[in-house]
Amino acid sequence: MSIIVEQVTRRFTEKGTPAVSDVSFQAPKGAITSLLGPSGAGKSTLLRLVAGLEVPDTGRILIDGVDCTHMPVQQRGVGVVFQSYALFRHMTVRENIAFGLEVRRASKAEVAARVDEMLRLVQLEDLGHRFPGQLSGGQRQRVAFARALAIRPRVLLLDEPFGALDTRVRQELREWLHELHERTGLTTLLVTHDQQEALEISQHVVVMSGGRVAQAGSPEAIYNRPATPFVASFIGGASVLRGEVRAGRVAMSSLSVDVPAAAREGESVQAFVRPHDIKLAKPNGTHVNGHATGRVERFKPVGGYVKVLLRLPSGDEVTVEVPRSEFNALGVTEGDAVRADVQSATVFVGDYAI
Known part of the structure; x- marks a missing residue:
């Protein structure tokens, strides 16, 4: 089931800046698509629009080719998992998972069988009798996944599902989500501000900035071929160096790199250099x-x-990441001089605000 968003705009005040503006993208069938961007980029608003929790001012949303723009949440066939888990504290794990099925008036036998299936899927078979307060954060998030999947959704929508967890549990659940997706094959839309998370588990990434799509494509394309200065600066923690084209090279901050094909002598440029590329x-x-x-x-x-x-002769500072063994071999300390060589950089002609 693919998700198609066409020219969607949503304002929360009549004259205010849109939370999302003229957004278009397609989440491929059977893939995990990440909505990636900084806070305030419009990611969660866009997810709520797809879920039916918000209605766009303009544009439309299609799920499996069906226009769902004004369709009620219950008819869209979506499962939603939030960062806050949103579990019912007074219900057991089994009762939480069963809730959506009971609302849909499934038979008791069907509910029991499906809950058992979901508990096995999320590897919590022995914890069905417990209440959410008796579980760890990672376990509560698995229950939230089980509840979302119990209703057999056509698509799965995840809003920062691992954001409240510590680093180790977050990494474990990323791997678990990858395995879960391999088993279910559900088209999944994941909201995250974590670049590593998006690049690691997604097959498709939509980078957002200021309520708009800055670039959409495979993780490899987003990382290696950023389309805009914003994407180049946001992905990979690049340092920004400004310079100009001189004698067929880009000269910047006492360093130089290859010139872009479209650049002319004397033009201003910005070079985005990642820490491991020096x-x-x-x-x-x-x-x-x-x-x-x-x-x-x-x-x-x-x-x-x-x-x-590293401080360059021009006064600019860049961050460099060096394998520990290589750094130790240099034998340098604070205040010492080292030679810097840019291995690669993403260069844009012009002087842009990032």
Whole structure:
């Protein structure tokens, strides 16, 4: 079941800035599509529009080719999971999972069989008698998934489902969601601000900014071929360096990279350089063939790599991530000089506000 959003706009005040504006995208059938962006980008509003919890001012929403724009929630065949779980505290796990089926007047035998099936699916077979307050956060979120899936939805809508969980549990549930999707094959729309989450478990990503779609495509395309300066800066934690085209190269902050095909001599450019795309080495002159000698402002070991804040001769600062073994081999400390070499960068002609 594909989800198609066509030119959807939604305002919450008559003259206010739209929460979503002229949004169009398609969530492919059987895939996990992530709505990715910073807070206030319009992601959750868009999910609520697809769910039928909000109605667009203009545009339309189709699920499996059927126009659902003004269809009641109950008729859309969607299962929704929220960050807050939204479980009934006074009901047991079994009763929570059964709730949607009972509202739809399923028989007692059908309800019991389906609840048993869902408990097995989310691996909580022995916890059906417990109340939500007796479960961990990860277990409560699995119950929320089971309740959403119990009604056999056509599509699954997830609004920051792991946002309230600690890092380890969040990582475990990402893998669990991937396995769940492999078993169910449900078309899924996931709202998240976590880049790693979106790139790791999605087959399709819609990057949003200011209520609009900035870029849509595969995780590989979003990461390696950002279409706009915003996407280039948002995905991957890139440093932004400004410069201009000189003698067929992009010169910026004492560094240089290949020039874009459309750039002309003297044009202003912005280069987005990710932390792992700069190679550090022992110093060798101040500026030779695109290399620059910078100064280590500070560094911090983070797991298997070291995060280095490097100040370039121009005064610009860039963040560099270096494998711990490579950093140790450099033998440098704060205040020392190192040579920086940009391995790759995403370059846009012009000077844009990010």
